[in-house]
Amino acid sequence: MPRTGRRPGNQDTREAILAAARQAFAERGYDKASIRQIATSAGVDPALVHHYFGAKDQLFLAAIEATIDPGKAIGEVVSGGLDGIGERLVRTFVTVWDSPAGTPAAALIRSAVSHDWSARMLREFITSQILGRVVCNLDLDPKEAPLRASLVASQLMGLIMARYIIKLEPLASASRETLVATVAPTIQRYLAGPLDGLDQ
Amino acid sequence: MPRTGRRPGNQDTREAILAAARQAFAERGYDKASIRQIATSAGVDPALVHHYFGAKDQLFLAAIEATIDPGKAIGEVVSGGLDGIGERLVRTFVTVWDSPAGTPAAALIRSAVSHDWSARMLREFITSQILGRVVCNLDLDPKEAPLRASLVASQLMGLIMARYIIKLEPLASASRETLVATVAPTIQRYLAGPLDGLDQ
Incomplete structure (x- = not known):
């Protein structure tokens, strides 16, 4: 039974943001990649990126699937x-x-x-x-x-x-x-x- | 035009020896792998292995495609x-x-x-x-x-x-x-x- 409050749409959005983030970090480097540009690529609002992942360093760790900070x-x-x-x-x-x-x-x-x-x-x-x-x-x-x-x-x-x-x-x-x-x-x-x- | 003295059969034999050598070195390690066993795996006489590749260290370098000794x-x-x-x-x-x-x-x-x-x-x-x-x-x-x-x-x-x-x-x-x-x-x-x- 799926957990409440976790719709498939959210997961898709998270994945879209992570995919856009991986591309941005690889192409532009960590310093030049921006949350705004990643959000645009993923077709979401920058606030949603912050909501899911926090600051840029946290998004980066999520993008490379790091298990430690x-x-x-x-x-x-x-x-x-x-x-x-x-x-x-x-x-x-x-x-x-x-x-x-x-x-x-x-x-x-x-x-x-x-x-x-x-x-x-x-x-x-x-x-x-x-x-x-x-x-x-x-x-x-x-x-x-x-x-x-x-x-x-x-x-x-x-x-x-x-x-x-x-x-x-x-x-x-x-x-x-x-x-x-x-x-x-x-x-x-x-x-x-x-x-x-x-x-x- | 193919060079004289280099028949396809030779090349196949060389490749068979190299394949047997890679397997032997990876499975048994350098020290335990023997030219005799590699020759048997490749279906050739040990003398032919020596003829093509020389001593074991040279065969090993050929097996990993090393360009320097x-x-x-x-x-x-x-x-x-x-x-x-x-x-x-x-x-x-x-x-x-x-x-x-x-x-x-x-x-x-x-x-x-x-x-x-x-x-x-x-x-x-x-x-x-x-x-x-x-x-x-x-x-x-x-x-x-x-x-x-x-x-x-x-x-x-x-x-x-x-x-x-x-x-x-x-x-x-x-x-x-x-x-x-x-x-x-x-x-x-x-x-x-x-x-x-x-x-x-």
Whole structure:
């Protein structure tokens, strides 16, 4: 028996909004995509988009079917500043990926490497939802921040590939603390250490 | 006009051997797969496999359609020992990936994340053709070597993802020297630095 208050029409409208959102984020990027334009594409009023999904970052998370909100986890990671950031970031990252929430995230990565569309979405997700927040909340030189952030992303994506997708041993079954102890210094250096390569 | 000396039958035989080899490597792994068993599966004499493809490592490279032989490049990288290994490894790695030889390698990675079969092949490739050679030729503690090698693989796979597949800026268009300067210390530490996480 269908639940009251949930008509098929609502579901269709939600899906139409999500489809328009995916297209807009992939084509225009997170920053340039607008709720107004997404609403127009979906043939609905912008207020309805807000009503269903809230702000743009929430709509984006719904569009990529994310099961966690990285904003909250990242807020805790960056709140302590640069001191110990590597350890906090790796511990939080591995905890989330080892949890059930990691499964849809792995699906996005799998999809990203085989479809240009998903690759653009993943790039937008990493840039706007993760790196942007990390960089904004840390005291980094604005000239160095983008390279530092993309180096962090490279090590964390590689950890995902090795541990969860390719399942390369002994990394695949290493304990969380082993990963924190070995990978955290890399993240710490990428964010807070000297980057000799920046002048090249 | 078909070239003389290259009958269709030969091509069919080559393809049959390659198909049997892919199946054997994926199912049994590089070490356990044997030329004899591959020949039997393909319905040919083992001598014919050797005639067409040479030794097992060459057959493996042909099976994954590799356009470079990592053995040669890695030989030069490891010949200098642990001192400066990070810099030599990153420079060689980026040089190969920036060259036309990187295209089929990227295809294998794309395929690996969407197909379990390719993931197993990629894991075998990384383990037997790359990490095995690096570890054998460096003076590493045998207890630590596998974790060190898989950490190196995680950073290098992440670099591939960020630079060549997701195309995350500024890493995607960074100069080779920038990558060497920023990533080499990570590789150096993974191979030669203290690994506090090993006792956990």
